[in-house]
Amino acid sequence: MTGLDLAAPQMQRIERDGDVVAARQIGRHLAAEIGFSRPEQALIATAISELARNIVSYAERGMISFAAVDAERRQGLRITAEDRGPGIADIHAAMTDGFSTGNSLGLGLPGTQRIMDEFDIRSAPGEGVTVTVVKWKSR
Amino acid sequence: MDDIIASSGGRHGPPGGQIADQLRWFDITETDRRQAEALAVTADELAEQIIEDFYAHLLSFDDARRHFRSDEQIARVKKGQLKYFRELVTAALDEDYVRNRRQIGQIHERSGVTPTLYVGAYAYYLHRLGHRVMDRMQDDPGRALALLLSLIKIAHFDMAQALETYVEAREATIEQREREMSELPTPVLQLRDGLLLIPVVGTLDSYRARSLTVKLLEGIRDHRARAVVLDITGVAAVDSAVANHLIQTMTAARLMGASSVLTGLSAEVAQALVKIGVTGEALRTAGDLQHGIEMAERMLEI
Incomplete structure (x- = not known):
């Protein structure tokens, strides 16, 4: 049942490649509104792309949500990618450059961690994956 | 009814x-x-x-x-x-x-x-x-x-x-x-003897990447090409998965005896890809299409 996900304004369901592009656009737009520079916007869009593509490739469907955050007079953008897919058995391995259970470069998760300021991943086999990342605006 | x-x-x-x-x-x-x-x-x-x-x-x-x-x-x-x-x-x-x-x-x-x-x-x-x-x-x-x-x-x-x-x-x-839409034909243009230009437009998923590779390899064979310029100005959502597809496509071209140059990557996206960990050596890139073509022409002279 998906009926009860009373959607927050900034959510994008992720089921296919078209949704990846849509999520990027939402994120980029929000990042521009918050006042991120163009290179930072590109980093954010790329991170969203990596997270969204992971959902499409490994979990089939999931959700990406966006929120503007404020802390210690700093502004940022928080992005949460959630799915109910098979989950990750070995998070440590998944966070290693070049590790992939699919036929990819294996840069998605570690690369995303590199380009964002905060990175949190939670998963257990059979319980899906939740990745939360934050990018702070440089002062 | x-x-x-x-x-x-x-x-x-x-x-x-x-x-x-x-x-x-x-x-x-x-x-x-x-x-x-x-x-x-x-x-x-x-x-x-x-x-x-x-x-x-x-x-x-x-x-x-x-x-x-x-x-x-x-x-x-x-x-x-x-x-x-x-x-x-x-x-x-x-x-x-x-x-x-x-x-x-x-x-x-x-x-x-x-x-x-x-x-x-x-x-x-x-x-x-x-x-x-x-x-x-x-x-x-x-x-x-x-x-x-x-x-x-x-x-x-x-x-x-x-x-x-x-x-x-x-x-x-x-x-x-x-x-x-993703099956929009990918044109293979012959710029001069031995030199091809392929503009890629739209999203580059694995399905599309496969057909791009096939088109490229057929183009190399049919035109006896030795250099190829792949222009991705029109590709939405360039990330490590797209980079991976491009690397594989360009590697396949190399095995067919053609070198390739990638153009149309915006400076911001290029930076983001490098930070994510995509290494430059796998992808030979040029700042813009003109440079890409010049680079490919030099490859022909070797």
């Missing part, structure tokens, strides 16, 4: 696992089923008259009338409806039932019955039935209301099945369009 609101067997629909969840979502209990079933006799007796009234109502709309070609067709559809509404009060609400309802939804969607028409027909039926049941059970209006509320729950569950099918059908159409 032949089979509209008529039931028939089918092999579509979701797996049964979630039906229990759905019933819980609609708050349909055993009591509700029993109460709806208690309406079976009344519904049977009244159905024919209600459906007659409904068709009089329906046929007063020009749009709806256009769907009907003959009286026999109307008679057939009426019979189907009778069965449909009888099933509503007695249905097992199991996997077969959901499959059947979904198939009816598909038929409706295909034949152009709009959700408005469908929900409106339902509302009409429930409304008429409600009035008659209240009339008949004047001595126990409380019970009549309870029975009808149970029926309304089940009716909504039933409607949801059909409406889900509508949405699924539309989504399938959208996906089909997306697929068609």
Whole structure:
């Protein structure tokens, strides 16, 4: 049942490649509104792309949500990618450059961690994956 | 509109696992089923008259009338409806039932019955039935209301099945369009002897990347090309997956004896890819198309 996900304004369901592009656009737009520079916007869009593509490739469907955050007079953008897919058995391995259970470069998760300021991943086999990342605006 | 609101067997629909969840979502209990079933006799007796009234109502709309070609067709559809509404009060609400309802939804969607028409027909039926049941059970209006509320729950569950099918059908159409767009032909342009230019436009998923690779390799073979410029100015959403596809495509070109240059990567995206960890050595890139072509021309001279 998906009926009860009373959607927050900034959510994008992720089921296919078209949704990846849509999520990027939402994120980029929000990042521009918050006042991120163009290179930072590109980093954010790329991170969203990596997270969204992971959902499409490994979990089939999931959700990406966006929120503007404020802390210690700093502004940022928080992005949460959630799915109910098979989950990750070995998070440590998944966070290693070049590790992939699919036929990819294996840069998605570690690369995303590199380009964002905060990175949190939670998963257990059979319980899906939740990745939360934050990018702070440089002062 | 032949089979509209008529039931028939089918092999579509979701797996049964979630039906229990759905019933819980609609708050349909055993009591509700029993109460709806208690309406079976009344519904049977009244159905024919209600459906007659409904068709009089329906046929007063020009749009709806256009769907009907003959009286026999109307008679057939009426019979189907009778069965449909009888099933509503007695249905097992199991996997077969959901499959059947979904198939009816598909038929409706295909034949152009709009959700408005469908929900409106339902509302009409429930409304008429409600009035008659209240009339008949004047001595126990409380019970009549309870029975009808149970029926309304089940009716909504039933409607949801059909409406889900509508949405699924539309989504399938959208996906089909997306697929068609991603199959936009990728032109292979010969700039000069031995030098090809391939502009890539749209999204580069693995399916599209495969066909790009095939086109590129065929182009190299057909034109005896030794250098290729791949321009990705028009590619949406460049990330490590797209980079991976490009690396594989360019590696395949190299195995065919052609060197390739990638152009059209914006400075911001290039930076982001490097930070993510895509290494420059796997992808030979040039700042813009002109430089890319110059670079490729130099490769030809070697």
